Amino acid sequence: MKEKLISLEEFWSLRTQIPLIDARSEGEFAQSHIPDACNIPILTNEERIIVGTIYKEKGAIEATLKGFELVGPRFHEIQKSVLDKFPDGKILVYCWRGGMRSQILSWLLSMVGFEVYRLKAGYKTYRTFTFEQVRKNWNLLVLGGKTGVGKTRLLKELETRGEQILDLEALANHKGSAFGAIGQAPQPSVEQFENLMSEELAKKDPEKIIWLENESRRIGKIVLNDHFFDQMAKSPLIDIRKPEADRIQLIKEEYSHLPKEELIAAVNRLKKKLGGLRTTNAIEDILNDNHESWISNMLIYYDKTYQFDLERHSSDTIEILDLSNKDLNESTEILLKLKSIIHGKLTNPTH
Structure with a gap:
């Protein structure tokens, strides 16, 4: 099934109805996350460092290839984990900026029948909102x-x-x-x-x-x-x-x-x-x-x-x-x- 890209405004109502997955690394999740989210990392802490280093030294394409090399062997494990935890077939996903990690997770879950809603601009847009909210x-x-x-x-x-x-x-x-x-x-x-x-x-x-x-x-x-x-x-x-x-x-x-x-x-x-x-x-x-x-x-x-x-x-x-x-x-x-x-x-x- 095809994913639907949603805004933060749409996110508020959907989050009360659909489980939420954070695709960022376990370290990013531990630092802060959207409350009630479940963490299923596309890249682990160590893998994220490796990919980031390659991006700086060799560019985006080499970093992307390395990312798929690292996470590819776990694709079936990620799919099985989400199917076991959330059998209803609908899911909300996000990463830092709504980029590659949440796109990969969305693709993986769509392949096994999930109806996926992906947060546009990711955790960053949520954090901008909460930062401003507590300063009103x-x-x-x-x-x-x-x-x-x-x-x-x-x-x-x-x-x-x-x-x-x-x-x-x-x-x-x-x-x-x-x-x-x-x-x-x-x-x-x-x-x-x-x-x-x-x-x-x-x-x-x-x-x-x-x-x-x-x-x-x-x-x-x-x-x-x-x-x-x-x-x-x-x-x-x-x-x-x-x-x-x-x-x-x-x-x-x-x-x-x-x-x-x-x-x-x-x-x-x-x-x-x-x-x-x-x-x-x-x-x-x-x-x-x-x-x-x-x-x-x-x-x-x-x-x-x-x-x-x-x-x-x-x-x-x-x-x-x-x-x-x-x-x-x-x-x-x-x-x-x-x-x-x-x-x-x-x-x-x-x-």
């Missing part, structure tokens, strides 16, 4: 507050009430502190994080508020782009206050069950900032299950860090909200009412 202007409402006030829980509860949220820490696989990677999947690359962030933003109504947590520029190894980070700094921020005892209890619920060696490693990463004595005391408390003690020790550092981050917000954009003795349901109701006060109405705020 958005209506943001930021949840701030010291470590342990329950910002993530509030964010999730707001989502259950039909509010638009953007959970940057979930996308980054990191909770944003020295302890933030414990129990998390490996972090994506910055480029892949922006792809994931763009996919989430594409689901939002740009005229409505998006709730998100206050974050530093870095979330683990992820770095937020300057434009979005500046937007966060200029957006209204609700500074949530709760008693230290409540904060310690919440942190204990989330971290006390984690492996001690990983908690200790996180404390050691902060040694220069904590000082030798506080580091030693915190490690001893972890080993002895004195969770309230080591958490209280860490909060001395993290509270100072939060205050520093808070200062990047203009004071006239900050609303202080005391949620002492308020459960999750009551706290959420208060947040929704405060949102209405801040923006004048629940939805469609003016820019």
Whole structure:
């Protein structure tokens, strides 16, 4: 069957109906890719280097011949792999620029009866879109507050009430502190994080508020782009206050069950900032299950860090909200009412 070349606009609707294959090398795929794509390389990492070298030294024809020499013996394996994984007979394919690799894959699959849709201009056109998407202007409402006030829980509860949220820490696989990677999947690359962030933003109504947590520029190894980070700094921020005892209890619920060696490693990463004595005391408390003690020790550092981050917000954009003795349901109701006060109405705020 003959392939159909599709634009990025056509791609958005088809991707929800048809499996997606990335024909680039495993290294390119690992660096970044369209979410939910399956990687079936036409050229492996090593083969891509070989072909690229020949292209530079001898030109396109010699490089093409070498590429077919390398991949040709695997043609039947590629066909069989796709037939096994996607028996329905329809497939979306792409490579870096929609060139030779996706053309070869499209040809191979067409030969065994697949209805193939190939993305024009490939991953490059998708990445251009996601790059621009995460640098647009958005209506943001930021949840701030010291470590342990329950910002993530509030964010999730707001989502259950039909509010638009953007959970940057979930996308980054990191909770944003020295302890933030414990129990998390490996972090994506910055480029892949922006792809994931763009996919989430594409689901939002740009005229409505998006709730998100206050974050530093870095979330683990992820770095937020300057434009979005500046937007966060200029957006209204609700500074949530709760008693230290409540904060310690919440942190204990989330971290006390984690492996001690990983908690200790996180404390050691902060040694220069904590000082030798506080580091030693915190490690001893972890080993002895004195969770309230080591958490209280860490909060001395993290509270100072939060205050520093808070200062990047203009004071006239900050609303202080005391949620002492308020459960999750009551706290959420208060947040929704405060949102209405801040923006004048629940939805469609003016820019």
